[in-house]
Amino acid sequence: MDTKPLSDYPRDAVDRLLNVIHLFRDIRATSEWQYDVLLKRSRLVSLEQGEQLLSAGDVDQWLYFLLRGELYVQMEAESPAPAADRPLAVIRPGELFGDLSMLLAEPRSATVVASPASRDTQVLGVDCTLFSDLDDFSLLHLPTKLVFYRNMVHSLRWKLEVYRSKYPEHQLADSHRKLKLYTGPKNCREELVAQADQARALARILLSWNAEFGSGELMDDESDMSDFLESMLS
Known part of the structure; x- marks a missing residue:
């Protein structure tokens, strides 16, 4: 596994890459300085065939976006040949993952290779430790944290709607719709707390779905990123 900070790549290429990821694009629109802070907490990881990225039981605050290739989600750290052929789920380019463990501050439930x-x-x-303390605005300010949790809520609700459309009669189908949307004052700490609470509640519902069906058919709505390496390495 080869890991490099984004600072190792040309800035204009990094900007083009991140512009197709909603979270980075929205934060940059809010503040160029806050965008720079997040860049310093981000890294690019290259994996060989069958190489492991995450282990079940890991505890960290990292959020991931698959840019190229394909990842398998497995329940065990070991991956003998038969299991490797039948993963619990498949992660494809454009998908966001690692959000459930990050939001719930719980050990990762599966291994990703x-x-x-x-x-x-x-x-x-992306190292998201700066987002976890809702009262610390020393590096990431209130508007930036609001962008993050709004993005998390949107992404999680989208994934839950996909499950609902596939299994409309399931007992979990309407669970996320029973969570009330925030309707109070905007752009304040009250909204931040409400959005963070809603993201965690949605994450728990999605965790229940995944435990039963896996998450291989869920796709985030990020744009295709298949050409990013040529830009970054040229």
Whole structure:
């Protein structure tokens, strides 16, 4: 596994890459300085075929976006050949993952490895520890944290709607719709707390869905990133 900070790459190429990821684009629109803070907490990870990225039981605050290749989600750290052929879920380019563990501050429930057939797997990792303390605005300010949790809520609700559309009669189908949207004052700490609480509640519901069905068919709505390496390495 080869890990490099984004600062190792040309800034204009990094900007083009991150502009197709809603979280980075929205934060940059709020504040260029806050965007720079997040860049310093981000890294690019390259994986060989079958190489492991995350282990079940890991505890960290990293959020990931798959940029190129394919990842397998498995329940065990070991991946003998039969299990590798039948992963619990498949992560494809454009998908955000690691959000449930990050939001709930719980150990990761599964192991993530590069597909044995994927020769070129690239992942963007973001250290989200700065978002966890809702009262600390020393580095990330209130508007930035609001952007983050609004994005998390939107992403989680989208994934839950996908499950609902596939299994409309399931007992979990309407669970997320029973969580009331925030309707109070905007752009204040009250909204931040409410959005963070809602993101955690949605994450727990999604965790229940994943435990039963896996998450291989869920896709985030990020744009295709298949050409980013040529830009960054040119």
